[in-house]
Ligand SMILES: Nc1ncnc2c1ncn2[C@@H]1O[C@H](COP(=O)(O)OP(=O)(O)O)[C@@H](O)[C@H]1O
């Protein structure tokens with residue numbers, strides 16, 4: 134693997150690794166062709182044998198799109214080349230933005246004032262107006278705190294065009310689903326992106342900044358993020374954010390211009406001057422997290438929230454003929470800590486009679502949590518939640534974490550499950566505490582082992 138101090142292409146010296154996921158790395162580096170050397174960002178993508186082409190296509194698209202963008206608050210593209218260093222790498226070089234990501238600011242305990250939120254909203258909307266009004270429009274598709282930098286010049290920058298889409302997806306062909314759970318709107322799970330998909334992600338990001346709680350951890354009611362009681366924002370702004378994050382696209386602002394116009398009207402309205410002065414609202418201790426955890430939200434919310442533990446980035450590929458469904462969630466080993474996070478206890482009572490085997494696990498209301506390591510890639514963990522709705526005789530039915538139906542059979546020791554999505558067939562055997570077995574799908578995934586554990 135590449136190392137600090139290494140010089141690529143006789144020009145770019147790697148200084149510090151800033152992030153890595155699934156064969157991709159982002160490095161802080163310097164361009165030695167300048168005196169003194171100029172800081173740059175170097176993103177590399179390893180091209181392993183049998184590599185899936187999709188991430189490589191996305192990487193090339195990121196470079197291609199960035200090359201054509203010209204906005205003061207988007208890093209400038211500088212270079213693209215390939216190198217061989219045991220492995221073959223594609224390398225992209227872009228302008229380094231001096232500043233701190235909003236995610237790092239959140240992690241440092243920074244609480245954002247209404248004025249700061251207004252500035253972030255305005256500046257990101259201005260960037261989105263630019264991107265969405267290009268021909269063809271450019272959709273970022275992964276707006277979230279770690280992809281926004283609060284620059285040293287006090288402006289907000291949008292980075293990471295690794296999920297970008299620059300033309301409409303063609304119906305009926307394989308498409309790529311990208312985004313981050315908690316920030317991506319529901320339509321993006323189905324591979325569909327519209328201008329307001331980026332607006333939703335901006336809204337979810339602003340909610341995170343305003344509450345200090347990741348949107349994936351906030352309760353939801355009919356897919357609407359419940360955040361109002363955890364902020365000190367004016368009522369108008371809460372309504373504005375609710376409209377930005379409406380799960381139904383028809384109820385969302387339809388474009389960035391409208392959203393910005395509406396925010397400007399709120400700022401001008403008299404209510405603005407009646408809000409609590411900024412100095413009274415800064416640096417308040419964050420009590421939100423504990424109140425969320427203590428609340429025991431309804432099952433549907435638990436399912437959604439548990440899946441969203443942490444900021445999970447997913448990236449899967451499947452054909453458009455499938456119904457809209459969130460894909461399985463894929464994580465690197467870095468998720469170990471998250472897996473240790475206690476799960477919220479669902480609001481259901483376990484089966485009253487003493488039962489063993491599958492029936493101890495599969496009864497109406499039970500929720501199972503699955504951690505699964507694929508045999509072909511031991512570093513990848515997939516997580517699912519399974520909620521059982523009905524059991525009748527040896528038949529049961531329920532929903533998967535994505536809300537879509539699953540059904541199957543149980544007896545004392547055998548468990549089967551079918552999921553029409555991706556044509557998956559699961560079968561396993563039970564102990565009183567878990568179900569383990571294998572899953573196969575002719576469509577999207579290789580055969581793999583699974584293990585469901587009880588959460589309640
Ligand atoms: N142009 C840039 N200027 C400054 N920092 C950057 C820039 N691009 C990326 N970074 C830093 O590197 C991190 C990872 O880069 P990013 O492009 O978001 O890749 P990915 O999320 O795909 O790993 C960012 O969260 C940010 O901290």
Ligand SMILES: [Mg+2]
Pocket residue numbers: 279280293
């Ligand atoms: Mg990123």
